[in-house]
Amino acid sequence: MLRKILGGGLALLVILWAVLFLGYLPSQLMKAEGPSFINTPDSVGLEFDDVSIPLTDEDLTLSAWWMPAEDAKATILFVHGANANKEDFYFGALDFYKAMVARNVNVLGVDLRNHGGSAKTESGNLAYGAEEYRDIIAALTLIETQSPDLPVYGIGVSMGGATLIEAASHDAPLNALILVDPLLDPASATLAGMQAITGLPAALLRPTVWSATTFFGLGETDPSLSEKIGRLSLPILLIQDIDDPVTQASFARAAASANDNISYVEMPAVAADHPVLIEAEGWGTHATAYRVYPEQVLAEIERVLP
Secondary structure, rough: OOHHHHHHHHHHHHHHHHHHHHHEEEEEEEEOOOOOOOOOOHOOOOEEEEEEEEEEEHHHEOOOOOOOOOOOEEEEEOOOOOOOOOOOOOOOOOOOOHHHHHHOOOEEOOOOOOOOOOOOOOOOOOOOOOOOOHHHHHHHHHHHHOOOOOEEEEEEOOOHHHHHHHHHOOOOOEEEEEEEEEOOOHHHHHHHHHHHHHHOHHHHHHHHHHHHHHHHOOOOOOOOHHHHHHHOOOOOEEEEEEOOOOOOOOHHHHHHHOOOEEEEEEEEOOOOOOOOHHHHHHOOOOOHHHHHOOHHHHHHHHHHHH
């Protein structure tokens, strides 16, 4: 009798584990949290216009900030990462916008679908660039009306980098890409992100990532993002935090080795007691290059700009 009770209890635990780790959690991994922004460009002394970008074919409207520069020589389209927004505190986007406008560069900061002030899709899911690239194409249409005939540079952080890679693969009219810790391998990045959030060991979380990949469409593109960046012919500046635990340097190095159009720069390691690293906790240096090394990042970007 006791053996039957124990066996039944074990079977129940297995079922509960499967429901949680192979069903519920994988489905939630795909959901965009999309927090609203807290501060706006005027908090750093920038004049800006709130603009809306329609995607009529999908019945969606995107929210964006247009920040014009005097005697502009180029325009930047800034694309945030997953579960961030056009304020992108993790990257330090508002200060970055100010630095770009001071260098005579217009900036359009856009909220991707399911993020910030932009509309939500029916599923509310992240597509890791596979759907969001259409937001880039729509944003570029707006840029053409605001600053015709100027070169346009896409700057993407983490999933924003993946989204720009997808857009460029679909012949979006971009003069160059600037990618900061770009998402090139969704499975490993998702695993690391789950570890950062939960503190659980990788061995316990790998089945969840497997389920998300197999049944819920995580990273479902053909070819893969790593292959797509390897095929791009436009100039690419890839800035990688060497110790980033989420979008790991090994994938960025492989991409740079596979494509001569990629100029690859690794940011130095960050001291464990650095305030940004302490604040980031399990996310480590992911997407923090500009906040930790602002002058170095700006110098690399200025070498790409006209």
